[in-house]
Amino acid sequence: MSTLRLLVITYYWPPSGGAGVQRSLKFVKHLPSFDVEPTVITVDPEKGAYPVLDLSLAADIPPSVRVLRTDTSEPFGSYKKLTGRQQIPYGGFANESKTSLTQRFFKFVRGNVFIPDPRRGWNRHVLRAVAELYAKGERFDAVLTSSPPHSTQLIGLELKKRYNLRWLADLRDPWTDIYYHHELNQTPLARWLDARYERQVLEQADAVLVTSPDTKRLFLGKSPSLSSEKFHVLPNGYDESDFREPSTPPADALLITHTGTITETYHIELFLSAMDECARQNPDVPLRLRFVGKVSDGVRRQLEENDLTERTELISFVPHDESVSYLLRSTVLLMAIPDVPHNLGILPGKVFEYLAANKPIICIGPCDSDAANLLDECGAGRVLPYDAYGAMLEHLNNLCELWRANSSLDLPRLTHTRYSRRALTKQLAKLIKAPVSS
Structure with a gap:
C-alpha cells in the first residue's frame, strides 16, 4: 500500500503543554505505522503564545516527522505591555476578571475584532508556508486542521479551495457553544460572523472529528445541510x-x-x-x-x-x-x-x-x-x-x-484497547484514506 502524505496544522505543539497539544502529537506519533506520512506546520515557539510549557512532550515526536514552524502576528505582545501581565489569558481573554475596566475592554476587543479568536494572525503565515511547499513541487493527499484556536479551521477552508485537498477538521471543543462564549460581549454582527465561519467549516470539510457524542450533536444542529455521516467521534484516549x-x-x-x-x-x-x-x-x-x-x-x-x-x-x-x-x-x-x-x-x-x-x-x-x-x-x-x-x-x-x-483499590486492567491512542489513530488513518465524495 502506498503511503499518503498528510499536512497537520496545529497551533499547539511541543514545547506547548496542556491537554490540547497531546491530541495532535499522539496522532502524529502513530500515523506512520498506518502508512500515513505527516508533515506538521505549527507556530514558532519564540513567536507564539502558550499558556503552559511542557518540554517533556517533545520526546514523542518521531524523528522521521518533519515539523515546520512559522512566524505569527498576534495581539498578545501588546496585551502584555498594556496590562503588565506576563501570562497570557486562557480562552482568548475569556477567563479574565470582569471587575477591571481594562479587562472588560480587552474582552470586548477579543470578541468583536479578533473573530473567531486572537490567533487568526497566524493563518497567513501558514498559508504562505504551504504555498512555498507547493511551489517546490511538493504535494499532499489530505490536510488535518486541529482547533482550538478555531481560527485554524479557516486555514483548512482556504487550503481546500486552493488545492482541492481532502480536509479533516478536528474540533477538540465546541465553537460558538463553548461555555465562555457569552462572556465575549459580541455585537450582533460579530455573533453572525463567528457563526458564519463555524457553519462554513462544518459544511465544507470532508470530515469533522469531535471528541464526544454530545459535541457531535451540537455541531450537527448548525446547518440543515449537515449529515451525521460527516461527523466522527474520536475521543482523546491514552497512550x-x-x-x-x-x-x-x-x-x-x-x-x-x-x-x-x-x-x-x-x-x-x-x-x-x-x-x-x-x-x-x-x-x-x-x-x-x-x-x-x-x-x-x-x-x-x-x-x-x-x-x-x-x-x-x-x-x-x-x-x-x-x-x-x-x-x-x-x-x-x-x-x-x-x-x-x-x-x-x-x-x-x-x-x-x-x-x-x-x-x-x-x-x-x-x-x-x-x-x-x-x-x-x-x-x-x-x-x-x-x-x-x-x-x-x-x-x-x-x-x-x-x-x-486492602490499601490497594486498583481495578482489573483494561481488557480492551479501543481507547488507546494507537487504536484511535488507526481509525483516523482510515478516514484520511477514504475516497473524496463528489
Missing part, C-alpha cells in the same frame, strides 16, 4: 507507552488525586465537605487529597473552610510524564465536569489516562453526560451530581471500608 511504570498506591493513606486545572466552576465544594465529614467518621483511615495542576484561589478557600488544608497536597503544573506518575501513585482518582452550559459533551482527555491507571474514579458532574456514560461502560467509577452530598459521603465511607481490607 499505552505512558503507563509502563507499575501501579504503587500508598499503603499508609487513602490518597485521592486530581490532575489538571480546578476552579469554582467545577463545584466540588460539597465533595470537600463530605471529605471532611468522612475523615471525622473514619479517624482510623488516613484520608488524603492531592491536586496536581492549577488550583484556583476559590478552591483553596474551600479547602480551608472544610479543614482539609493539612490533609491536602498542592502541586503546581508538572510535565505530562510526571502527571502520569502521580496517577499511578494514588488510591483513587478525582475528576469533575465544570458546571457550565453544554457540559454534557465535556469529555476531558485525562479521563482516559485515569482509565489506563486502573484506579477507581470519582466524577463530580451530571449523571447523563458523555463522561458518565464512559465510566459506566468501563465499570471504572462513580458519577455524583454536584448537590449529592449524601451520596458523596456514603461513597467515601464505602471506599474507607474497602481500604481497611
